[in-house]
Amino acid sequence: MIELINVSKRFKTKNKTIQALSDVSLTVDKGEIFGVIGTSGAGKSTLIRCVNLLERPNEGQVIVDNVELTKLSAAQLTLERRKIAMIFQHFNLLSSRTVFDNVAFPLELEGKPKSEISEKVNGLLELVGLSEKAKDYPANLSGGQKQRVAIARALANDPKVLLCDEATSALDPATTKSILQLLKSINQKLNLTILLITHEMEVIKTICDKVAVIDHGQLAEQGKVEQIFIHPEKEIIKGFIQSSLNVGLPAIYQDAVGNDSKDGNPLVKILVRGNDEQSSVIINLYEKFDIKAKIISAQLEYVGHLSFGVLLLELKEGNINEALAYLENEYANAEILGYVG
Numbered sequence: 274m275i276e277l278i279n280v281s282k283r284f285k286t287k288n289k290t291i292q293a294l295s296d297v298s299l300t301v302d303k304g305e306i307f308g309v310i311g312t313s314g315a316g317k318s319t320l321i322r323c324v325n326l327l328e329r330p331n332e333g334q335v336i337v338d339n340v341e342l343t344k345l346s347a348a349q350l351t352l353e354r355r356k357i358a359m360i361f362q363h364f365n366l367l368s369s370r371t372v373f374d375n376v377a378f379p380l381e382l383e384g385k386p387k388s389e390i391s392e393k394v395n396g397l398l399e400l401v402g403l404s405e406k407a408k409d410y411p412a413n414l415s416g417g418q419k420q421r422v423a424i425a426r427a428l429a430n431d432p433k434v435l436l437c438d439e440a441t442s443a444l445d446p447a448t449t450k451s452i453l454q455l456l457k458s459i460n461q462k463l464n465l466t467i468l469l470i471t472h473e474m475e476v477i478k479t480i481c482d483k484v485a486v487i488d489h490g491q492l493a494e495q496g497k498v499e500q501i502f503i504h505p506e507k508e509i510i511k512g513f514i515q516s517s518l519n520v521g522l523p524a525i526y527q528d529a530v531g532n533d534s535k536d537g538n539p540l541v542k543i544l545v546r547g548n549d550e551q552s553s554v555i556i557n558l559y560e561k562f563d564i565k566a567k568i569i570s571a572q573l574e575y576v577g578h579l580s581f582g583v584l585l586l587e588l589k590e591g592n593i594n595e596a597l598a599y600l601e602n603e604y605a606n607a608e609i610l611g612y613v614g
């Protein structure tokens with residue numbers, strides 16, 4: 274449905290040229306939710322804006338629904354853009370229009386008759402759960418409600434593709450969750466293809482089928498979300514995964530931890546990834562090395578059918594040195610956080 278082929282984009286400022294995208298290629302299949310994650314300045318916004326040619330690439334092709342946008346005239350492009358809707362971090366609603374009139378706006382531009390507009394808008398407001406707010410103005414809505422209006426407006430022209438530019442970044446975690454659920458249900462009900470950009474692994478984990486990681490304008494890694502979570506290759510994606518796991522040393526341990534093995538039992542942080550062998554670390558430590566592992570803290574997450582997470586263990590008794598060597602061997606990210614008495 275969306276194809277970027279060897280897309281590059283440069284910005285020229287007074288005294289330098291910024292390479293925002295370098296030779297980016299990606300394919301989003303019909304009905305898929307595809308997420309692009311990257312840190313600030315990595316090129317996410319530029320990438321998503323290249324899909325509807327809000328930014329025109331210097332090189333490469335952009336193909337949406339089998340039409341090569343990069344070859345179209347301005348008039349043809351205007352027509353094709355109707356298939357490509359977009360929502361933004363700051364909603365971009367028209368403050369002088371009611372909720373109903375915001376959603377009606379693209380249909381009015383199309384010159385649709387009033388009765389058709391009314392039926393369509395009411396249906397969309399029901400879809401996003403805002404029928405009761407039809408007469409309210411944006412200023413009287415919460416952030417989540419504003420994004421729901423923006424989503425309804427984006428769907429007014431029956432697009433084939435929805436582009437989401439950090440659509441939940443301005444929202445609190447609970448509202449983010451509800452907007453992501455809405456996007457997922459729209460994706461399923463309407464078979465709408467969604468391309469989103471985000472800096473939060475949580476968004477990727479919650480709704481995306483596939484993910485690409487962008488770093489300094491280049492795609493560092495891409496694939497199915499499950500595969501990337503379980504077998505991340507690049508350091509940058511490992512960092513994103515770790516940042517989505519919030520396991521830290523509990524406050525009561527922080528003062529008690531020493532740096533020397535003489536200070537007591539090692540505290541070890543281990544990243545476990547969804548197979549039985551890895552998750553049975555505690556049994557293995559006991560059976561192989563007589564270690565009694567105390568769980569200090571833990572977080573397990575599920576991506577599809579696979580689990581991954583972090584375990585923070587205090588290793589007691591048994592053969593500590595051999596156990597540590599075993600963990601280092603078997604768990605690439607095993608890390609000793611300190612020692613406790």
Ligand SMILES: Nc1ncnc2c1ncn2[C@@H]1O[C@H](COP(=O)(O)OP(=O)(O)OP(=O)(O)O)[C@@H](O)[C@H]1O
Binds near residue numbers: 286319
């Ligand atoms: N219009 C522009 N003119 C000049 N440089 C630009 C322009 N737009 C983006 N850039 C530069 O291109 C690079 C990529 O920017 P982009 O906004 O795509 O990154 P991003 O990953 O979306 O960042 P953020 O998450 O902070 O929005 C940055 O170095 C940015 O400063």
